[in-house]
Amino acid sequence: MSLQFSVLASGSTGNAIFVETDSHSFLVDAGLSGKQMEALFQQIDRDMSKLSGILVTHEHSDHIKGVGIVARKYKLPIYANQKTWQAMDPLIGQVPTEQKFTFDMETVKTFGGLDIESFGVSHDAAEPMFYVFHYGQKKLVLITDTGYVSDRMKGLISNADAYVFESNHDVQMLRMGRYPWNIKRRILSDVGHVSNEDAAIAMAEVAGDRTKSFYLAHLSQDNNMKDLARMAVSQTLEGRGIRVGDQFQLYDTDPKTPTILTAV
Structure with missing residues (x-):
């Protein structure tokens, strides 16, 4: 069982992390333009159209700049908690309702054999949260902001x-x-x-x-x-x-x- 990741971009100008298993792959935040995001995926030899979804941590622009663009172009589901959705919705453009999903804080969502656990952090955003990925015996933690x-x-x-x-x-x-x-x-x-x-x-x-x-x-x-x-x-x-x-x-x-x- 393979759990892999790449920190595509990290810093005050934009943040995005790619995580994949044998059967699913996720983008955690998309804080760069759609064009920049596509260039980053090319560098790791991955196809954005095969993503299982986008997980959002919070609504600051260096984390969501490209979320709407990428989701619309590739018809991807977006996962965020309710308060983040309320803060983010006006900032990412129109996203079809069928692509909007709620991922509550302190809960676990399961995709095949992958368990994604959300947890709250202390940051000046609506309800910021990050993620722990559990796959087989492997555990990957993402925590910034x-x-x-x-x-x-x-x-x-x-x-x-x-x-x-x-x-x-x-x-x-x-x-x-x-x-x-x-x-x-x-x-x-x-x-x-x-x-x-x-x-x-x-x-x-x-x-x-x-x-x-x-x-x-x-x-x-x-x-x-x-x-x-x-x-x-x-x-x-x-x-x-x-x-x-x-x-x-x-x-x-x-x-x-x-x-x-x-x-x-």
Whole structure:
């Protein structure tokens, strides 16, 4: 049984993740234009028309920019919770009713042998939620766009094989940077984004015996850098007795280039 994924794009300019099993495939968010989304799928040698649907995490534009376009063109079902639908509906254009599906928070939807579990996060959106994919003995967790990782979240996402995990900003870069204070305060708040160090602390607490990889995701283009994120996360983990490369690997994601399609 094969569970594979690619982080197609990750960052403040647009987010999209592709997940596939032997019989189903899903796009989690489509925060880029339809043309950009098609180019990303070509790079991983996959056909958008064969998608089983689009799973939406929340209504911010860097997650839904291409949702309506892609869904209309390829006649794909869209899954989101009710509050997200209410916030997103006016932003994605007309979508036929038969393509609209509700996926409530803290529930599981089953597609063949694939169980997709939704869970709430702490972000300034209507009802933001992310997903855990269970397929056979494999577990893949997607978690970005959260101001902190609560004990409840940690319990749901612990001991996965692979994680796409937010490592949004370096606190010093953010504090010293060009953003107005109200934006800085929002990012640093409990409904903003997780810093490199806080991400690493949460990683140390959720990683288990079977954990092989963390993909550092949703890096701010103004307040972070790949090398800095990797170094900060590695140092924080080492301070907690975890050597990167021994227990698990860290991987980069990119706003424009997909990660290699990888088996969990």
